[in-house]
Amino acid sequence: MTARRLVGILGAAIWGTFGMMPAQASAAGGDPAPQDIRLGSAGALVDICTVEPTHDDYAASLGFCYGFFEGAVRYHQAVSGAGVNRHLVCAPEDTTRQQGVEVFIDYIQENPQYASEASVDAVFRALGARWPCKD
Template structure:
């Protein structure tokens, strides 16, 4: 029984120590700036980071929908022809290159600004 416990303990410790090896991206702590988001989202090979970016953008849009005044005309309108989330992310990264003045602002505020500029309601 003792060899079994030693083996189990060894395997458990090995797996525990390996958990950090799978981390793909080191995020700066407490940095919610546009520059940090762009830096995270620009690598097409880091799928974990890309998925975070897709979820972050969706969350910002859903928060906009939930908090906007329903008596006022919406300022952001996505249509069925808008494109894929990958296309929207690429548009955001391109737009950000043309608008670096927003890099130190909160990423959520900049995303709303981007959505309003690229997907205004008509």
């Protein structure tokens, strides 16, 4: 399988999984519940990633948040490592997932004009601003 074909397949999988799901608020006043964890924007991802530890669905929300970041980063590694695309983010090797999430949350809170952007686009906008690549 060629690198370009792999990139196309992975891109379609990511788009189908995350890009087309609308954000929904739960009937209980907007707090996320497991069945409501869907993304329509970067702001929705910030909401999921910042659920209070005392919330009933904290573990599910945090798991979704970390899983989203893990998937996005792994996809980025696959497409940029294939030699087809350049790296968008050049974080130090010891950067943790938690650090990436914190950078994203801070960035969107400081740049609310990107809150309506697609979640994965905003993740890489934030991480790239913090850890740019020197091309």
